[in-house]
Amino acid sequence: MPSRDDFIDATAHLLRRQGYAATGLKEITARSGAPRGSLYFHFPGGKEQLAVAAMERAGEQLRAGIEATVVSCNDVGEALARLIDVMTAGLERSGFEQGCPIATVTLEAATASEGIRSAADQVFNSWLHVLAERLESAGFEPDAARRRATLVLAAIEGALILARAHASTGPLIAVRAELIALHD
């Protein structure tokens, strides 16, 4: 269904750049290029349903990207460094507009929408799972792997916030160095 996908892609882009509250159905429709009338056919739940679909799609794309990146290195510190390099490049290429596709919406809407909170939770968990598996394969016990994965994901998420405020990749570079040192 091309127009359904177009709506989801347009929503994902806008959520990542400006968040949930600032993104209206008019802007989504205009960006999607799809006929306006088909929006409520595909998404009778409106913006909330669209946002959940966009978070699930962006979350799964990024999960696959994280997995491909962290299994590409034998050394776990180097694997995490490569992951940060990928996020850093994306942020820089977009003029510090495109950080995490899930974080903004979570902070804005987790309180007001149980659907959005739950979608965010599932996406973050899918990323934590990939990171924890990689750490287990490097010798971490399951509980320790989960804790370390949480530190790694939290540090990357936080560094993406600091980098947008600073309009520089400095915070990501600092976190990268710290995470490499931690796995030396």
Add this chain to the structure above:
Amino acid sequence: MPSRDDFIDATAHLLRRQGYAATGLKEITARSGAPRGSLYFHFPGGKEQLAVAAMERAGEQLRAGIEATVVSCNDVGEALARLIDVMTAGLERSGFEQGCPIATVTLEAATASEGIRSAADQVFNSWLHVLAERLESAGFEPDAARRRATLVLAAIEGALILARAHASTGPLIAVRAELIALHD
């Protein structure tokens, strides 16, 4: 100026809970209890000016809180753990509504408003400065202290996002354990 302060406090509360785009001048005025007519007298720059003032006030309050907390312990790991305990208690007490007062607005509006981006950058820098000073007093070299402070702040910011998505303090507890272990 009581009504000026009331507007700032009301804005700070709403930005922390729901972010920038969802917060309107009507809601700010209603919550402030101040006469509507005085809003543009005190804030001719409207919502953007109010948001910057609210970020500066919340940022300074939290900076003072961070400083008081991290100098209260001789052990740096314990000091960071106490800081996370304070943030965790605030988040839990608010039913997972009140995380970082700066992060949401940064992610939403750093691209669109240079004033907001710059205010966020200054607040984050003031927090990093306090953390880096504490780490230097524990023996870190200045550059290493700044890197570690960035990791600590980023990890706390990220854990606050994950905790709101998960509606649990688990991610903060995991990051707390990792940061303590790092400073053992």
